[in-house]
Amino acid sequence: xxxxxxxxxxxxxxxxxxxxxxxxxxxxxxxxxxxxxxxxxxxxxxxxxxxxxxxxxxxxxxxxxxxxxxxxxxxxxxxxxxxxxxxxxxxxxxxxxxxxxxxxxxxxxxxxxxxxxxxxxxxxxxxxxxxxxxxxxxxxxxxxxxxxxxxxxxxxxxxxxxxxxxxxxxxxxxxxxxxxxxxxxxxxxxxxxxxxxxxxxxxxxxxxxxxxxxxxxxxxxxxxxxxxxxxxxxxxxxxxxxxxxxxxxxxxxxxxxxxxxxxxxxxxx
Numbered sequence: 001x002x003x004x005x006x007x008x009x010x011x012x013x014x015x016x017x018x019x020x021x022x023x024x025x026x027x028x029x030x031x032x033x034x035x036x037x038x039x040x041x042x043x044x045x046x047x048x049x050x051x052x053x054x055x056x057x058x059x060x061x062x063x064x065x066x067x068x069x070x071x072x073x074x075x076x077x078x079x080x081x082x083x084x085x086x087x088x089x090x091x092x093x094x095x096x097x098x099x100x101x102x103x104x105x106x107x108x109x110x111x112x113x114x115x116x117x118x119x120x121x122x123x124x125x126x127x128x129x130x131x132x133x134x135x136x137x138x139x140x141x142x143x144x145x146x147x148x149x150x151x152x153x154x155x156x157x158x159x160x161x162x163x164x165x166x167x168x169x170x171x172x173x174x175x176x177x178x179x180x181x182x183x184x185x186x187x188x189x190x191x192x193x194x195x196x197x198x199x200x201x202x203x204x205x206x207x208x209x210x211x212x213x214x215x216x217x218x219x220x221x222x223x224x225x226x227x228x229x230x231x232x233x234x235x236x237x238x239x240x241x242x243x244x245x246x247x248x249x250x251x252x253x254x255x256x257x258x259x260x261x262x263x264x265x266x267x268x269x
Contacts, residue, residue, distance in 0.1 A: 005222035011036035012045035024212040030062040053085035064091035077107040096124040101134040114138025120146035132174035139177030168203040182208040196221030232262035
């Protein structure tokens with residue numbers, strides 16, 4: 001699977017932005033056929049996205065289709081099936097049951113590296129473990145906008161904390177990436193940095209962006225700090241010196257589960 005800590009949504013109806021997005025510094029770009037495209041432009045946006053797959057770097061290009069319970073979503077899948085070029089990841093919105101991944105996989109055929117279902121409803125969250133574990137799923141994304149709308153709350157940290165936590169646990173059980181929703185206040189760089197730090201601490205592996213200016217902040221926030229890397233190296237060296245035995249290191253117990261966490265930090269660094 002393509003490894004990423006950040007990615008940039010690009011409206012499929014704005015093909016002039018595709019190349020700019022590709023050189024934005026984002027780990028991945030996601031051409032969006034869903035929310036950012038008005039109903040009147042769905043057909044032309046689909047054509048633009050399919051054409052762009054012929055020249056874009058497919059190892060860094062994903063596509064978000066419309067929901068597969070809609071006619072537009074089915075048209076998206078069939079268009080991608082007919083294309084010789086496939087995105088590395090396919091984002092599927094409004095997923096509520098694992099069977100939707102099976103349908104998408106069957107309709108699309110071979111060629112796509114993996115699926116990223118978006119959990120955007122309470123029903124979808126209630127089935128998140130099964131969805132995350134579905135064959136072909138590489139990551140699961142939290143769709144905080146639609147989720148907050150269903151709850152009737154602001155898209156703030158506190159109202160969505162429980163949902164985020166449950167999704168992290170579902171992804172951990174399935175051993176797949178967990179991706180957070182974009183931060184919609186584009187001008188609020190401090191708010192983005194704070195939320196990125198929070199989702200990283202919660203267990204998310206990546207965060208989406210809706211503007212190129214957000215990429216650098218997300219990259220920095222998701223990356224282990226120098227202090228975290230130094231602590232991990234020191235702890236692993238001490239554990240190795242002990243021959244793998246449980247030891248007390250700088251006042252704390254150092255054993256295999258803790259060591260695994262330190263190994264994850266160095267791997268992500």
